[in-house]
Amino acid sequence: MTDPAPSTSSNDDPTGSDLPVVLVTNDDGIRSRGLQAVVECLAPLARVIVIAPDRNRSGVSRSITLGAMLQVIEDDVPGAEAAFATDGTPADCVRLAMLGLAGPRPVLVVSGANNGLNVGDDVAYSGTVSAAFDAAMNGLPAIAVSQQSTARELGYPRTKDFDHRAMQAFLPGLVQHMLDDLERLPDGLVVNVNVPGIAPEELTGVEVGTLGRRIYRDKLELKQSQGDRHHYLLYGDDPEHHVDETDTDIAAIARSAIAVTPLRFEVHDEQSTAELESWNLGAMIR
Template structure:
């Protein structure tokens, strides 16, 4: 088993190092990660500039691109042999609910799935600085063992969120759906040294749909949230509605 690891916090991130160390006894590990923090890069792919990959002092391969660039490059030409699975993380913070649309960690896993590999994104849910990377690393080991013993369908993409608590404090694992946040907080307006307006993107909105069955609910109760994601965004129940809408005559 050859596993590709990546992230969006950069090749020096503590979570990435913890993940690599935990998984090495169970698989051949290759790490290809951004050369700096690329959080919230989503699924962006660099098309107008060449990408450069270098082996860093810690043995990981760093790339001057996005998380998606890293995984794409690794699978389509950089690594030999090609990996059998992609695991992204351990992210320094939650990737629950609407977060998955922006997350570079989830995007790295998604790119692996786009390219035909089973993929897992794993995040440590914390309010401030994350502490218990060892807990999330052990969760990754548990899930890897289960995937090896009983593989899921090839198109599987799992989004995993782990409470930032000691391992013994975890209550278990729950299969969940994505919750939903309220609208993001307003942008923060400031001025640069020349008096010109600058803007910082505001923090994410508070939990809106965080009821039973959601990733928010599972994590808040002390459980690991495991959410299966699909890449087909088609809203199938609305296809016939749109077909009818398109065929109806409209008045001038």
């Protein structure tokens, strides 16, 4: 199979469909059941294109591929108009879509559904959320959606059991609302959605809140040594500890509600500008 060539026009529409184009990507890989569940529920209301990593790329944040070619392989995801797997990162997937790999430029990006929650501090490391950030920074509204395991694990799931029915009951309505209101959406908007690992009938509702505060119990553990070569385990896997606040995404999940948090990638600290100006930085040049 030969690698596909990008469309020469972002407005090409070989299907003749009037439905909007939505990109679905993730960081768990194109074979992820979570991605397939998203495509299934969005196919009736959009022309869904899939560009996703060819393997698990969890925790890569907004990393991109520099100085190397990206391999892209045509794939098939039921319900998707076109599907491609790449050895790139989730952020690469968004750029490929925006540059016309699958034809028309998408009007909305949905990243997920992630295997496991992306709440609190997780958003800084998550490839799922970072794909949404990359879309928003390039002018596309985006949704990052993450699914808790049925074991209700707060951290990286040890189990592989996920029930996507609650996500599928909610996500199409959110996507349709955003598609209907594209002109009024705030620039740079990312909607972070976390779904508890329960059946739809057990949901207590949908809560809009802030990011919680995770407390990972990291430790440096030497696992193996041979000469000058050492292997360490660094990152802990016990994130069940968190700051207990009532209006956060973590608290919403604990209340069996879908947690929705608006995010924006803005790293400039406006409040500290005056403080740094008072440091007489020019005098520090030696």
